[in-house]
Amino acid sequence: MLVVRLAAGAAPAASLALPVAPGAEGAPATLVAPARPVPEQLAVECAAMVKQAPHRGGAGSVSSLPRPLGKPHRVLLVGVGGGAEGDWRAAGAALARAASRETALTVSLPAEVGAPAVRGLAEGLLLASYRYRLGADPPGQAPQLRRVAIQVDDPGRYQAALATAQAVAEVTAFARDLTNAPAAQKTPAWFVRQVTKLAAKAGPASQLKVRAREVAELRRDGFGGILAVGAGSVNPPRLLEVSWRPRGAGQHVALVGKGITFDTGGISLKPAAAMKLMRKDMAGGAAVAAAALGAARLRLPVRVTALVPLAENMVGGAAQRPGDVIRHWGGKTSEVRNTDAEGRLVLADALAYAATRLRPDRLVDLATLTGANAVALGKRTGALYSEDADLAGELAAAAAGAGERVWRMPLVEDYIDALGSDLADLNNAPEGGAGSVLAALYLREFTGAARSRWAHIDMSAPSWAERDDGELSRGATGWGVRTLLRWLGSDVAIPEE
Structure with a gap:
C-alpha cells in the first residue's frame, strides 16, 4: 500500500x-x-508552464513539466x-495516477492550508x-509509486487529519478486497475469517467483538430467510x-x-451476462463490517x-423454490415468488432482529439490492x-463530505x-x-418500532466502477464505508485550524 507521510x-x-x-x-x-x-529558476519555469497549461486549475487536472537535467526532474x-x-x-487521486511511474513524490502545500485539505489530498x-x-x-x-511526502509548514498540526485519512482508506480498501475476491474463495465462512483477522488489529478485544451464528444456531433462533x-x-x-462498544458511548447505531x-x-x-459480476453482491455487507471496524480504529464514541x-x-x-413460504426471525412470513429477489429475504431477518433485540x-x-x-x-x-428527514439529511451530508452521493427517494404508500x-x-x-421503491417498502415491514429511525440505501450501481474514476479504482469501490464513518461521528468536516 502507498505510504503517505507529512514532512x-x-x-x-x-x-x-x-x-x-x-484565476478569478x-x-x-x-x-x-x-x-x-x-x-x-524552478519557480520561473512553473509560472511559464501554468500560463501554457491546457487546464485552468480545475480540481484534479494535471499538467507535467519535464526537466530531464534538473532536480526535480519532473x-x-x-x-x-x-x-x-x-x-x-480529486487532486490527490489525479497525482496518484500521474506519478504512478515514479517511486516517490513530494507534494508541496501552501502555508496555513486547512486540515481538510490534507485529509482530502491523502484520501485521494x-x-x-x-x-x-x-x-x-x-x-x-x-x-511504481511507493512513497508520498506531503510538505507542510507544521507537520504536527495536520497529523490527526492524516491519521484519519489513513484509517478510512485502510478499511475502505478492506471492503474493496472483500468485494473483489473471487466467489470460489469468498464463502460465508471465509468472509467471517477475514473480518475476524482485521478485528484483532482494529480495536481492543474488550470493546470490539466478532460473532458468527452458524446453521444450527440460525435454525434454533428462527432466521428463516438466511437459511432459505x-x-x-x-x-x-x-x-x-461485529460489535464496537466503547466505554461511555451514547448512541447505539445498528448497521x-x-x-x-x-x-x-x-x-x-x-x-449469464447478469451473473458474471455477482461476486459483488455482498458489497453492502462489506461496507457495514468495514465501517464497524473503522469506528473501532478511529475510537469513535458511538x-x-x-x-x-x-x-x-x-x-x-x-434450494428454495418459487411458491415456498419463509418464516423470518420474529414470525413474519414471505411468499417467495422469485428466488432472485433473495437479498431482501436475508435482510428481513437481520432488520427484524436488529430492531427488536x-x-x-x-x-x-x-x-x-x-x-x-x-x-x-x-x-x-x-x-x-x-x-426520518433528519436522518436522511445527516446521511446525505455525510455522503457529500465523503465524496459519495445519495438521492432521497419516496416510500410511496x-x-x-x-x-x-x-x-x-x-x-x-x-x-x-x-423495483427499488418496492424493495424498500418490503424491508420497512421488518423494522418494527425502529421504522421511524430507519434508513435504507440501495447502492448496487455505485458499488462497482468499470474504470478508474477519481478516487475510485476499477472494480469494487468500497462505497458506503466513508459515508458511514463520517456519519457515525468521525469529523463530518475537520474544522479549519
Missing part, C-alpha cells in the same frame, strides 16, 4: 507536485505559493479548484492507488455480528448489510453493531429511503398493496415496476 523541510523527491488554483473570473490559473519556497502542476476537501481529494492519494490483482502485471505496467437463501449451496450461511457472496438467482436463474447475513444463492436439490437509536441498511437503482440514478449515486400474498404476510417480488 517539513525534507528535500523534494525526483518528482514534485505543486497546486494550481483557478476567467483569468489564467495561478501557481499557489508553497510553504517551502522552490528555487527561483514537476506536476495539479489543479485544486476552489480548495474544498473534495477538490483536494491512498484510495486511487488501490489495486486488486491476483495474477502478475503485464510487463512494464505495474505502478443459503439452502442450495454446499457452503453454509452465516450471520456475522445491516446484504451479504450474498455469490448470486446465481437460484432456481429463478439469472442470464456504539456500533454491524449485522451481515451471509449466504450463497445457488441452484441445488435443497438490539433496539438501536438508529438503524441503517446498505444493499446491492436492485438494478432499478442504476436505471434511476446512474453509476455514482445511491438511492436513500427514510421516513400507494404501492403497499403490491406486497400482498394469498399465502403469507408479504411476497418478495411484487409486480408493477418501481
Whole structure:
C-alpha cells in the first residue's frame, strides 16, 4: 500500500507536485505559493508552464513539466479548484495516477492550508492507488509509486487529519478486497475469517467483538430467510455480528448489510451476462463490517453493531423454490415468488432482529439490492429511503463530505398493496415496476418500532466502477464505508485550524 507521510523541510523527491488554483473570473490559473519556497529558476519555469497549461486549475487536472537535467526532474502542476476537501481529494487521486511511474513524490502545500485539505489530498492519494490483482502485471505496467511526502509548514498540526485519512482508506480498501475476491474463495465462512483477522488489529478485544451464528444456531433462533437463501449451496450461511462498544458511548447505531457472496438467482436463474459480476453482491455487507471496524480504529464514541447475513444463492436439490413460504426471525412470513429477489429475504431477518433485540437509536441498511437503482440514478449515486428527514439529511451530508452521493427517494404508500400474498404476510417480488421503491417498502415491514429511525440505501450501481474514476479504482469501490464513518461521528468536516 502507498505510504503517505507529512514532512517539513525534507528535500523534494525526483518528482514534485505543486497546486494550481483557478484565476478569478476567467483569468489564467495561478501557481499557489508553497510553504517551502522552490528555487527561483524552478519557480520561473512553473509560472511559464501554468500560463501554457491546457487546464485552468480545475480540481484534479494535471499538467507535467519535464526537466530531464534538473532536480526535480519532473514537476506536476495539479489543479485544486476552489480548495474544498473534495477538490483536494480529486487532486490527490489525479497525482496518484500521474506519478504512478515514479517511486516517490513530494507534494508541496501552501502555508496555513486547512486540515481538510490534507485529509482530502491523502484520501485521494491512498484510495486511487488501490489495486486488486491476483495474477502478475503485464510487463512494464505495474505502478511504481511507493512513497508520498506531503510538505507542510507544521507537520504536527495536520497529523490527526492524516491519521484519519489513513484509517478510512485502510478499511475502505478492506471492503474493496472483500468485494473483489473471487466467489470460489469468498464463502460465508471465509468472509467471517477475514473480518475476524482485521478485528484483532482494529480495536481492543474488550470493546470490539466478532460473532458468527452458524446453521444450527440460525435454525434454533428462527432466521428463516438466511437459511432459505443459503439452502442450495454446499457452503453454509452465516450471520456475522461485529460489535464496537466503547466505554461511555451514547448512541447505539445498528448497521445491516446484504451479504450474498455469490448470486446465481437460484432456481429463478439469472442470464449469464447478469451473473458474471455477482461476486459483488455482498458489497453492502462489506461496507457495514468495514465501517464497524473503522469506528473501532478511529475510537469513535458511538456504539456500533454491524449485522451481515451471509449466504450463497445457488441452484441445488435443497434450494428454495418459487411458491415456498419463509418464516423470518420474529414470525413474519414471505411468499417467495422469485428466488432472485433473495437479498431482501436475508435482510428481513437481520432488520427484524436488529430492531427488536438490539433496539438501536438508529438503524441503517446498505444493499446491492436492485438494478432499478442504476436505471434511476446512474453509476455514482445511491438511492436513500427514510421516513426520518433528519436522518436522511445527516446521511446525505455525510455522503457529500465523503465524496459519495445519495438521492432521497419516496416510500410511496400507494404501492403497499403490491406486497400482498394469498399465502403469507408479504411476497418478495411484487409486480408493477418501481423495483427499488418496492424493495424498500418490503424491508420497512421488518423494522418494527425502529421504522421511524430507519434508513435504507440501495447502492448496487455505485458499488462497482468499470474504470478508474477519481478516487475510485476499477472494480469494487468500497462505497458506503466513508459515508458511514463520517456519519457515525468521525469529523463530518475537520474544522479549519
